[in-house]
Structures are given as structure tokens and as C-alpha cells.
Amino acid sequence: MQVPATFEYERADSVTHALELLERYGPEARVVAGGHSLIPMMKLRLAQPEALIDINGLAAELGRITVEGGELAIGALVRHAELLESTTATDPFPIFRDAERVIADPIVRNRGTVGGSLCQGDPSEDLSAVFAALHATAVIQGQGGTRTVPVRQFHEGPYETAVGPGQLLIQLRVPVTLGTGSAYEKVERRVGDWPVAAAGAVLTVEDGVITRAGIGLTAVGAAHFCAPEAEEHLTGRPPGAEAFAEAGRIAAEHCAPSADQRGPADYKRHLAAELTRRALATAAGRI
Numbered sequence: 001m002q003v004p005a006t007f008e009y010e011r012a013d014s015v016t017h018a019l020e021l022l023e024r025y026g027p028e029a030r031v032v033a034g035g036h037s038l039i040p041m042m043k044l045r046l047a048q049p050e051a052l053i054d055i056n057g058l059a060a061e062l063g064r065i066t067v068e069g070g071e072l073a074i075g076a077l078v079r080h081a082e083l084l085e086s087t088t089a090t091d092p093f094p095i096f097r098d099a100e101r102v103i104a105d106p107i108v109r110n111r112g113t114v115g116g117s118l119c120q121g122d123p124s125e126d127l128s129a130v131f132a133a134l135h136a137t138a139v140i141q142g143q144g145g146t147r148t149v150p151v152r153q154f155h156e157g158p159y160e161t162a163v164g165p166g167q168l169l170i171q172l173r174v175p176v177t178l179g180t181g182s183a184y185e186k187v188e189r190r191v192g193d194w195p196v197a198a199a200g201a202v203l204t205v206e207d208g209v210i211t212r213a214g215i216g217l218t219a220v221g222a223a224h225f226c227a228p229e230a231e232e233h234l235t236g237r238p239p240g241a242e243a244f245a246e247a248g249r250i251a252a253e254h255c256a257p258s259a260d261q262r263g264p265a266d267y268k269r270h271l272a273a274e275l276t277r278r279a280l281a282t283a284a285g286r287i
């Protein structure tokens, strides 16, 4: 049986308390939310934090989904299952429903959190592509105050994020715009598995022309989980099959997939193009 190395355990009762505990225990302390990524890593000794700061008691501060000032605000402690069931989130952005239905299984979704998913920074993580497609903003808090970071700058590399030592991811914010449609397409080897490849699309159309496009990609080596060149191709064009196929081609061209147990690189590149095309078509149909 694999067991983690010994560690101190503290349960935070507020965000302020969690930040104090992080400062007290220093850079070797780690936050634990759902624990679905961190605990397996600790059991394998890939992570050996000296202290775990449990933030599961902070639902009042970090577990809400609201609309504030024209933005959808999703707390970092919102569970996957809560996001899946939240019509506040899924009515304006069905991309959340598409993605959450195929993230892991109900056991993981009942416990795993939005913040934990993003902070884990796994290159195959689904919500990173979703929030990249949505041009979302991450709110990070430390002892010195809060700052916002575009989600497209949040991931600094595999398993590396903009959340520094002593800081917490607090919230994700998504601008709510009229005339927007969204969708997510994923290929997985079996139900509940990580993606072989997946693509999210968000389109805003005004007067028959795409005024804003968002494309998110995961598991295919897309820099910062997005496809800006394909978005640029779409902006200013009317939505349509030809434009979507070309955007998929451009998105795939800028990916750098790696061959692994989930498939060869050329298959993943093919999926990047095809899933982008399908997500765009579904998003346009939902406007």
C-alpha cells in the first residue's frame, strides 16, 4: 500500500486564516481542496508537502456561483458536480455542461473542485481549455491583496501556475455577453477517462458576423490551452462550415501533441482540427 510521507494538517476556517496558515508553514505547505490530484501524488511521493492547509470549510467564501457586474463568478471551491448542475453557469454557457458531464466520474466530480483543477495545471485538464475559450480571468489572493490574471496567462508550464507561494486561487470570472454560443467536444478512450484530445468554442455574433471567438484546446500541446491564430481567422467573418473547418485546421497546425498511451501525435492533431470544427458548429447553433 502506498502511503504519503508525514505532514502537518490544518483546517482553515476563512480565507484570511488559510493565508495566515500558508505564511506560517512557508513554501513547503500546500492547499488541499478535493484532494483528487494532490493525495494520489502524495501517496506516490511525487509531492511531499510538510503541511496541508485544508480549505474545504471555506464554501461560504469560495463555493458560490453568482453573476456580479456583468460577469459570471465561480468560486475556486465549487465542485465539478455543482458546476454541472448550476443553471446560473450552464444556461449562459452550455460549454460547462458539455465539459463537466465528461470530466472523470461522479465520485471525482462530487469532490474535485474548479480551483484544484486549474491549480493542478495538468496539460490534459478539461476546465483549463473551457476557461481559455471563455477568455476568463483568475482572481488570486495573498496576504498583500488580490490580483487578476487572464486565464490564458495563468498556466506558466505543465503543473506550473501564476499562483505563488502563500497565495490562493479565489475565483474565476467570465464576461457574460449577449449573442454568445458555446460548446465542448472531447474524445476519451473510455467513460470517465482523461481526454485523448478536447476542444471548446465560444462565439459571439453581431449583425451576422463573428465579433469574438474563443477556442480552447487540451491534451494536444496548445500553448496556454488556446488557439489565437484560429480565433483571428474567424473574427470578422460570418459563421459557417468553411470558416469553422479552416479554423480547425489552423488550430491543429499550432498544436504540439505528444504520442503517449492515449494515441499517436498525428491522431491527436487530427482530433484537434475535427473537435474544434465540431465545437464551433455547435456553439454557432446555440447562439
Ligand SMILES: Cc1cc2nc3c(=O)[nH]c(=O)nc-3n(C[C@H](O)[C@H](O)[C@H](O)COP(=O)(O)OP(=O)(O)OC[C@H]3O[C@@H](n4cnc5c(N)ncnc54)[C@H](O)[C@@H]3O)c2cc1C
Pocket (backbone or CB within 6 Å): 030, 031, 032, 033, 034, 035, 036, 037, 038, 039, 076, 077, 102, 103, 104, 105, 108, 111, 112, 113, 114, 115, 116, 117, 118, 119, 120, 124, 125, 126, 127, 163, 167, 168, 169, 170, 192, 193, 194, 195
Ligand atoms: C480518476 C480520475 C479521473 C479524472 N479525470 C479527469 C478528466 O477527465 N478531466 C479532467 O480535467 N480532470 C480529471 N481528473 C482530475 C480531477 O478533475 C482533479 O483531480 C480535481 O478536480 C482537482 O481538484 P481537487 O479539488 O481535487 O484538487 P486537489 O487535489 O485538492 O489540489 C490540486 C492542486 O491544486 C492546489 N489547489 C487546490 N485548490 C487551490 C486553490 N484554491 N488555490 C491554490 N491552490 C489550490 C493544491 O495545492 C494542489 O497542488 C480526474 C481525477 C481522477 C482522480
